[in-house]
Amino acid sequence: MAIKKLIIIGGYGNGTVVQSTVEDINAVNQEWDLIGFLNDRETQPINGSPVLGKIDKKTINKYLIDPDVYFFYTLISVKMNFKFLNKLTDLEIPKNRFATIIHPTAVVSKFAQIGNGTCIQPFVSVGPNTKIGNHVQIYAQSLIGHGAVLDDYCYIANNACIGADVHLEEGAYLGTNATTLEFVKLGKWSITGIGSVVLKDVPDYAKMVGNPARQIGSVE
Incomplete structure (x- = not known):
């Protein structure tokens, strides 16, 4: 080949x-x-x-x-x-x-679905029954819980933790060391900043920071 x-x-x-x-x-x-x-x-x-x-x-x-x-x-x-x-x-x-690039140290469940143009970086863990779309970036040491859905263009910074059955809609950004509760939704093109803890749904285009995460503005 x-x-x-x-x-x-x-x-x-x-x-x-x-x-x-x-x-x-x-x-x-x-x-x-x-x-x-x-x-x-x-x-x-x-x-x-x-x-x-x-x-x-x-x-x-x-x-x-x-x-x-x-x-x-x-x-x-x-x-x-x-x-x-x-x-x-x-x-x-x-x-x-479009190439799909998965680092050899990443642990990706055989029951996960990975789209085109997506990159999974070192020491990432992707749980079973996850659905990861196209052109998604998942950076080092992040955890994607079982049943999570990451739509196209999502960006997961290093050490982020996505709880089980969380839905990141198109283009949602999750910052370094940010964490989500299970079952929450992060809206389209929203930005959740470094170290934030998401306990409830995030609106589309919202800028979120803090523990618990609160909205401080909107993406223009």
Whole structure:
């Protein structure tokens, strides 16, 4: 079976974290040939991997011709939210051409469902009967409780703990060391800050902080 080729869309930050995860995967079993990055600002190699061009449809189509090339989109974070999705959709990359990257130290139940373009980082635990959508970032040492649902574009920072049967709607962000009670819902594109403890449902686009978490504003 041919080694799959990978292009990371992005750069320093989320992109280099994915790059590092790919290196760890390859150290165990050579699965990916990281051929480079697409980046609108950088032209020099990023941690030794070349920048292949800008993030545009012309460049994407050049590489889509090769059926062994896959992509990973990293331009989603607390600062780059739904306003950046038009860049992703404009590229018109087929869903099955987005790579799913899982670190070899992550523990993922065989009864979990993982979408396309999702990255699961070191020492993450994903419980049974979870449903994780497309383009989800789950950072190191996070715990995803059984039956949890993470919709597309969710972002789980390191050491976050998601209780059983919790639902994170599209684009919900859960900060470092944040914790949720079981059965709660985090609304679309909401932001729950560092160390927060979520005991009840979070509205769409809400900014939440504290223990217990309280709303301090809204995402613009």
